[in-house]
Amino acid sequence: MSPLLEVRGLRKEFAVLSPLLKRRVGTVAAVDGVDLTIEPGEIVALVGESGSGKTTLGRSLLRLIEPTSGSVRFRGEDLLALDAEAMRRRRRAMQMVFQDPYGSLNPRLRVRDALFEPVRVHRLAPASERDAIVARLLAEVGLPAEAAARYPHEFSGGQRQRIGIARALATSPELLIADEPVSALDVSVRAQVVNLLLELRARRNLAILFIAHDLALVGRIADRIVVLYLGRVVEEGPATRVLRRPEHPYTVALLSAVPSPTPGAADGRLVLAGEPPSPAHPPAGCRFHPRCPIAEARCSVDSPELVASAGGRRVACHFPGRLAPAGKARDMEPFDRNDVMRKDAGDGATQ
Amino acid sequence: MAPLLRIRDLSVAFRERDGDLVAVRHLSLEVAAGEVVGLVGESGSGKSLTALAVLGLVPPPGRITGGSIALAGRELRGLAESEYRAVRGARIGLVFQEPGAALNPVLTIGTQIVEAIRAHRDVSRREARRRAVELLARLAMPDAEARLASYPHELSGGQKQRALMAIALAAEPELLLADEPTTALDVTVQAQVLDLLEELRCERGLGILLITHDLGIVARSCDRVAVLYAGEVVEQGTTESVLAAPAHPYTRGLLASVPRLGEDAGDGPLATIPGTVPSLRERPSGCPFHPRCDVRRSDCSTSEPPWVELGAGRGARCVLLATEAKAG
Numbered sequence: 001m002s003p004l005l006e007v008r009g010l011r012k013e014f015a016v017l018s019p020l021l022k023r024r025v026g027t028v029a030a031v032d033g034v035d036l037t038i039e040p041g042e043i044v045a046l047v048g049e050s051g052s053g054k055t056t057l058g059r060s061l062l063r064l065i066e067p068t069s070g071s072v073r074f075r076g077e078d079l080l081a082l083d084a085e086a087m088r089r090r091r092r093a094m095q096m097v098f099q100d101p102y103g104s105l106n107p108r109l110r111v112r113d114a115l116f117e118p119v120r121v122h123r124l125a126p127a128s129e130r131d132a133i134v135a136r137l138l139a140e141v142g143l144p145a146e147a148a149a150r151y152p153h154e155f156s157g158g159q160r161q162r163i164g165i166a167r168a169l170a171t172s173p174e175l176l177i178a179d180e181p182v183s184a185l186d187v188s189v190r191a192q193v194v195n196l197l198l199e200l201r202a203r204r205n206l207a208i209l210f211i212a213h214d215l216a217l218v219g220r221i222a223d224r225i226v227v228l229y230l231g232r233v234v235e236e237g238p239a240t241r242v243l244r245r246p247e248h249p250y251t252v253a254l255l256s257a258v259p260s261p262t263p264g265a266a267d268g269r270l271v272l273a274g275e276p277p278s279p280a281h282p283p284a285g286c287r288f289h290p291r292c293p294i295a296e297a298r299c300s301v302d303s304p305e306l307v308a309s310a311g312g313r314r315v316a317c318h319f320p321g322r323l324a325p326a327g328k329a330r331d332m333e334p335f336d337r338n339d340v341m342r343k344d345a346g347d348g349a350t351q
Numbered sequence: 352m353a354p355l356l357r358i359r360d361l362s363v364a365f366r367e368r369d370g371d372l373v374a375v376r377h378l379s380l381e382v383a384a385g386e387v388v389g390l391v392g393e394s395g396s397g398k399s400l401t402a403l404a405v406l407g408l409v410p411p412p413g414r415i416t417g418g419s420i421a422l423a424g425r426e427l428r429g430l431a432e433s434e435y436r437a438v439r440g441a442r443i444g445l446v447f448q449e450p451g452a453a454l455n456p457v458l459t460i461g462t463q464i465v466e467a468i469r470a471h472r473d474v475s476r477r478e479a480r481r482r483a484v485e486l487l488a489r490l491a492m493p494d495a496e497a498r499l500a501s502y503p504h505e506l507s508g509g510q511k512q513r514a515l516m517a518i519a520l521a522a523e524p525e526l527l528l529a530d531e532p533t534t535a536l537d538v539t540v541q542a543q544v545l546d547l548l549e550e551l552r553c554e555r556g557l558g559i560l561l562i563t564h565d566l567g568i569v570a571r572s573c574d575r576v577a578v579l580y581a582g583e584v585v586e587q588g589t590t591e592s593v594l595a596a597p598a599h600p601y602t603r604g605l606l607a608s609v610p611r612l613g614e615d616a617g618d619g620p621l622a623t624i625p626g627t628v629p630s631l632r633e634r635p636s637g638c639p640f641h642p643r644c645d646v647r648r649s650d651c652s653t654s655e656p657p658w659v660e661l662g663a664g665r666g667a668r669c670v671l672l673a674t675e676a677k678a679g
Contacts, residue, residue, distance in 0.1 A: 043616070049537035050508070156627040157394070186393035186628050187564055188643075191608040191621035198620055213538065216567075220610040220621060240615045257538040259545070259567030261609055263591045271546055272539040274493070275509045291539075 002076050004175060004207050005061070007036040010070035012053075012060050016280055028280045030056040032231035033070070035306070040174065041205040043197075045218040045239065047254070048228035051276045054211045057228070058177045061209070062094055063087055074175070092122045095168035099180035101160035105152040111138075111163055112148040118170040137166040140203075141196060158189035165196065172204075179211045194221060215258050219243045227251050230279050230287040233306055237313030247309055247320040250288050255325055270323075286318070294323050353424030355558040356382040356405065356526055361418035363400050363409055365631070372631045374400050374413065376582045382526065385556040387548065389569040389590065391605075392579035393628045398562045401579075402528045405560075406443060407435040422526065441471040444519030448531035450511035454503040460487075460514045461499025464521055471522030486517045490547060509540035516544075520551070527551070530562040545572050566609055570594055575664070578602050581629055581639035588665035598667040600644045638670070646671060 011033055016026040031053040038044050048054045059065040061072055063079060072079045079090060095118075098104040105114055115137050116130045125133060134148050141162040152160055161181060168176055178197065182190040198221060200206050212218050218225060222239040227250065235248040246252045256270040274291045277283060283290050289299040298318055306316040315321075363375040375397040382388045392398040403409050405420055407427060420427045422442060430438070439445075447453045455463055464483040465476060474482070480499070487495035490513045503511055512532065519527060529548065533541035549572060551557045561573055569576050569590055576593050578586040578601065586599040597603040607622035626643040629635060635642050641651040651670060659672040 049539065156630075158627055187566075188393060188605055188608055188624040189627055191610075191623040192625075195620040195623060214610075215538075216610045216612045216614075219612060219616075220614050220618065221616055223616060240617075243612060243615070253539060255612060257542040258612055259541075259565065259571040260611060261566035261570045261594055261606060262611065263570055263594050269542070271542045273543075275507050275540050276537065 003037045004040045004042075004075060005036070005038040005209075006071075006073040006076075007034060007061065008071045008073075010034045010036070010057065010060060010072065011068045012056050012065060013068045026280070028278075029068075029231055029282075030279055031060060031067070032282075034228070034231070034233055036226060036233075038175065038207050038209060040207055041201060042224065043201060043208045043210055043222050045210045045212060045222035045225045046228060047212055047215060047218055047225060049213060049254075049276050051230060051279050052228040053231040053279070054228050055179055058096075058179050058209060058211050061177060062091060062096060064096070089122070092118075092124075092171040093173050094175045094177065095171060095173040097161075097164055097168050097176060097178040097181045099183055101157055101164050101184065102152075104164055105160065105167075107152055109151075110148070111150055111152070114152070114163065115148075115167050115170055118167060122171050124171060133170070137169060140169065140200075141166040142192075156189070157185050158193060161185060161193050162196065165193075165200070169200070169204075173206070175207045175209065176200075177209045177211070180213070181210070182217070183212070183214070190217070197221070215243065215255055216260075227254070230276065230282050232287060233314070233316065234288065235313070235315045235317075236306070237309075237311065241311045241313055245311075245321075246325060247313065247315045248288075248317045249292050249294055249319075249323040252323045252325050253291075253293075286316075294319055353421065354381040355384045355386075355423055356380075356560065357419075357421045357424075358401070358405070359419045359421075361401065361404060361420060362416045363397070363404050363413055364416045366412045366414070371416065373416075373634075374582050374631055375404065377418070378579075378582075378584055379418075380560075380577050380584070380587075382558040382560050384525065384558050385552055386575070387552055387559040387561055387573045389573035389576040390560060390562045390579060391564065391566065391569055391576055393564060395581070395628055395630060396579040397582040398579050399530055402445070402530050402560065402562055405528060406439055406445060407432075408439075440467065440519075440524070441522045442524050442526065444522070444524040444527045446512070446516055446519050446527065446529045446532045448534045450508065450515040450535070451503065453515050454511060454518075456503050458502075459499065460501050460503065460506070460517075464499070464514070464517050467518045467521035483517065483521075486520060487513065490516055490520075491543065492517075508536050509543065512536060512540075512544055513547075516547070523555070524557070526558045526560070528560050528562070531564070532561070533568065534563075534565075541568075548572060566594065566606060578605070581634055582631075583639065583668060585640065585669070586667040588661070589663070592663070592665055598661060598665070598672055599640075599669050600646050600671075601640045602667075604643070604645070638668075 010031055012031040013027040013029050015024045016028055018025045046054045060067040112134045115134045119125050135145050138145055138147055143162055182193050219239055225239045225242045226233055227235045229250050235251045246255055253270055253272045272291050285300040285302055286304050289295040304316045304318050306314045309315045309320055358380045361378040364371040364373045390398045404415055465479040468479040468482055484495050492498050492513045533544050573590045576590050577584045580601050586602045597606055604624040624643050637652040637654055638656045641647045656668045656670045657673050658666055658668050660666045
């Protein structure tokens with residue numbers, strides 16, 4: 001079976017303009033040759049820090065931002081070859097959910113009109129069916145039918161995000177691109193919205209590209225995880241493997257930086273020096289080498305390729321797996337019920 | 352000896368045409384020198400307003416309607432604005448979530464830190480500049496000397512937060528109020544800033560009130576924690592005791608809903624707290640958490656829950672605990 005979405009060598013450059021004359025003085029590759037595959041019904045998490053290119057990548061897939069080069073195939077069809085009208089029609093099957101449920105809904109549209117608008121635009125149903133369609137969408141995201149007559153400002157953040165999701169579902173998409181969909185929500189409400197996305201995946205066989213920075217959350221819902229650093233994939237693979245046995249030092253560091261609410265779990269953590277550099281001036285060689293605790297001379301010269309590693313994973317590092325996730329490994333042990341993991345453990349994680 | 356900060360029975364309300372909207376209710380909290388206390392809550396819990404009250408900066412039409420705020424034994428409520436100004440900055444430093452918004456965009460970082468030092472300490476410009484470099488270097492600002500000439504927009508988020516911390520610490524305050532200081536930062540940079548706070552506490556005996564919504568940050572950085580819900584402290588105690596064995600149903604629900612590393616998609620749906628955080632106007636009667644509580648009793652909607660002391664500085668506001676305490 002062919003994948004739902006297949007991205008190859010995707011690149012997005014932005015022009016760097018001089019502040020005074022607005023002349024092009026260079027380019028920044030926010031996304032620099034990314035491969036990504038999403039199967040129907042699969043949840044793939046795209047994680048990375050600011051400047052990693054995760055938001056640009058998400059939007060490039062829908063051509064909300066026009067990619068510079070590469071290919072994006074949806075059900076085998078190259079989206080980058082489509083004209084504007086054909087692309088607009090294609091977006092029916094690929095919808096976006098945004099971080100800010102406040103900014104992404106038109107404050108002057110009643111919920112009913114906001115939800116029916118995509119149906120109307122794509123001519124999926126006549127106006128006479130509006131109320132029935134809106135009622136069904138509201139029920140699907142767990143909102144009462146009365147919500148239809150109200151305006152976005154009358155809802156809490158979590159409810160507004162449910163409206164945003166209902167709107168995305170209106171055209172019966174096969175792929176949802178959700179850009180930090182729960183980051184702006186209260187902690188006690190986040191879990192509800194995450195569970196809703198899980199339900200929708202199960203019910204509709206919806207594929208979701210979940211763009212996030214919260215690794216603990218991502219681990220809980222994703223089938224696969226793609227870690228981006230400065231526009232490039234540094235590690236990618238099945239979620240359980242990437243989180244329990246990260247092989248790229250950046251993934252190890254990211255995991256180590258997640259503060260755990262379990263008292264005492266923070267022992268042996270690794271704190272990275274410095275900050276993600278600007279994508280306008282990426283370091284030579286491996287882009288992570290200036291912050292990498294195990295970098296060697298070679299790393300500042302040779303850029304590592306993304307190559308296959310154990311367990312269906314791909315890692316871009318000259319020394320994959322050399323940096324072990326200290327403290328956290330112990331923290332994870334009670335959950336480490338997957339004996340597949342033990343084969344390549346070899347560093348004391350076996351009991 | 353009096354603790355560094357002692358808040359007793361603090362209430363803050365917003366005046367409205369049809370009465371007061373109470374945003375902080377009878378809040379009591381202490382921070383000792385060299386101690387980091389976490390103030391945890393969601394939107395509308397009153398956590399930021401508590402910090403503003405300590406600084407005497409509650410925005411109108413809000414006002415403090417009761418209680419006491421004492422810094423090293425000296426009452427701050429009722430201080431004249433000129434006296435308060437000598438306390439703010441000099442004795443209490445403040446760090447916000449959005450360092451970009453708190454820095455003056457048209458002045459260099461150096462000018463802002465030097466001014467902050469000279470506002471509170473009688474030193475020459477030259478000496479203030481020397482201290483500014485020292486402070487930035489201490490805060491692990493890369494290339495500290497050169498950064499003095501930078502404008503805020505030339506700095507990254509983490510660098511801006513360091514510059515803001517330098518300003519907050521310029522006058523060597525005894526107490527630091529840090530309101531979501533790392534929320535706008537990347538996790539790897541957040542880890543650096545949290546380590547910095549830890550060092551400052553150890554080296555200078557700085558007392559820190561750390562306002563956050565992130566229980567992971569509490570576990571990592573705080574000695575004690577107070578959990579706020581709808582303007583009230585619902586649970587308080589040592590971080591270890593509260594996070595390992597939460598007593599209040601809200602704390603329990605909050606902890607359960609936070610995903611942990613090591614869990615995976617096979618663990619099924621996340622635990623949730625039903626419903627949403629109430630707005631001030633919709634504050635439920637009785638226990639404000641009762642509509643979302645999975646162990647509520649019929650009287651939870653009618654009677655205010657009592658504060659139940661659980662020993663060793665631990666306590667929670669729940670009628671069920673009172674019943675257990677009696678039964679046990």
